[in-house]
Amino acid sequence: MDELSTPIPSCSEFPVNAGGSPSDPPRHARPRTGWNLLKEALSASPAQWTWTFVMLGIALRVTRFLLPFPLWCDEYQLSENFLDRDFAGLLSPLRNNQVAPLGFLWVEKASSLAFGFCEWSLRLFPLICGIASLFVMRRLASLLLTGPAQIIAVATLAVSYYPIRLAAEVKPYAGDLLCSLTILWCLVEWQQDSRRSRWLWILAGLMGPMLWFSFPAVFAGGAASLAMAAVLWQNWRSGQAPSRGTMAAMVGFHLMLLAGFGSVLWLNAAQQYQATANDMTACWAEHFPPLTRPAALLPWLLDAHTGVIFAYPLGAENGGSILTTLGCLLGAVHSWRMGRRWWLAWAAGAFALTFVAAALHRYPYGGHARLAQHLVPAILLTLAVGVGALIEALRSVEARRFALGAAIAGCLLVAFGTTLRDFARPFKSDRKSTRLNSSHSSVSRMPSSA
Secondary structure, three states: OOHHHOOOOOOOOOOOOOOOOOOOOOHHHOOOOHHHHHHHHHOOOHHHHHHHHHHHHHHHHHHHHHOOOOEEHHHHHHHHHHOOOOOHHHHOOOOOOOOOOHHHHHHHHHHHHHHOOOHHHHHHHHHHHHHHHHHHHHHHHHHHOOHHHHHHHHHHHHHOHHHHHHOOOOOOHHHHHHHHHHHHHHHHHHHHOOOOOHHHHHHHHHHHHHHOOOOOHHHHHHHHHHHHHHHHHHHHHOOOOOOHHHHHHHHHHHHHHHHHHHHHHHHHHHHHHHHHHHHHHHHOHHHOOOOOOHHHHHHHHHHHOOOHHHOOOOOOOOOOOHHHHHHHHHHHHHHHHOOOHHHHHHHHHHHHHHHHHHHOOOOOOOOOHHHHHHHHHHHHHHHHHHHHHHHHHOOOHHHHHHHHHHHHHHHHHHHHHHHHHHHHOOOOOOOOEEEEEHHHOEEEEOOOOO
16 A cells, blocks of 8 residues: 555654553552543543544534524525525525525425424434434544644544534534535545545546535535646556556546536526526625735735634634634645645645635635535645644653643633533524524524523
8 A cells, every 4th residue: 555545644652542651550559549530531442532522522512503593694594595486496596695506495495394483403414414423424534644743633522612613503504514524534545545436436426416405515526636736646656557448537526526516506506596696796705815906816825724714622813713724734845745645635625615706706714614514624734734743753752642632621621612602692693693583484583691
């Protein structure tokens, strides 16, 4: 198996399979102090830790789902379209300047008919997408990473605010994250043995339907083309020619990508864009690159890449996510040195295609974390590689153990703080929150404290 198929290695001394370092006394001989108990916990395998964070992530998402938060303005403006429209009616441009893919709209309509028109029924599909994303991320981390990096990738997704929040909102953003993760998952499974085409055929079969549930899935799908080319180039340099099945699957994937995108434009996206173009362009104006003002472009890029789209596990606008950005840069450099250029091609391609769409004033870039969920897999995995590399660079086993413990403790504190805030402030907006009363088939505005 070539270097591209080998997970980023961890230091051989790092205690990931239980037992601690060779100099540690047997477990039965250790005093049961708090530090030794912590050392034993940190000696659990990455698989055990990642499953722990998957379960924690599920608990956090279900907790927020069950509260339930009043609908905030974007949610109730979209939900109003489900009150008096049938499935065919959802083909027409939506009221209230709302835009959403048709597959998502039909699932939401079906859920409201099956379970009643209420917060829980409308948020059920995003919750399913949010939970599924945790399992896909865990699988990706187990294939791509080892040691601390594997734990950090899953832990960061599990506890970060935006994936938790968007898994309990009547918007398609949780689906954007799941579709992007699924595209990358299929690529990674195929790349592990690029002579077999099964996973490319699976990706080809899923690509069209995913575009009906996620508009930005087209960016992740387009980036997949770059990743495929990078893998083929690396294989060609090592003397491996692609099989006929692989080439046929690639052709099938690109046909499904084009057909899916074309059908979405024809039946859904183009009409919604025409109906909302003026308002949306004005709303997103500051998140389009100022290409006509070169002097402003560099500050704009710096602000976009250190703002909320990099807020994992914590961050903010105006440079508040700079630590995550630096971690991602370190992870990208480390991945390049390890020969994982096909993966970097996918990550860079997803960002680049989103930037091109922003330059054409078709999709914002930066400024809105909810609109950049398709970029989260690239951010979290490169961040995990960067932080993992820092931990592995420490010389002593004790220092690496302490650093990993600090990272895990930080994630747990973020989870605790997020949940505490949800209980203390079970609404998103003080002024525009809405409770749904299913017995009256209407959207009524009520005080946020209701």
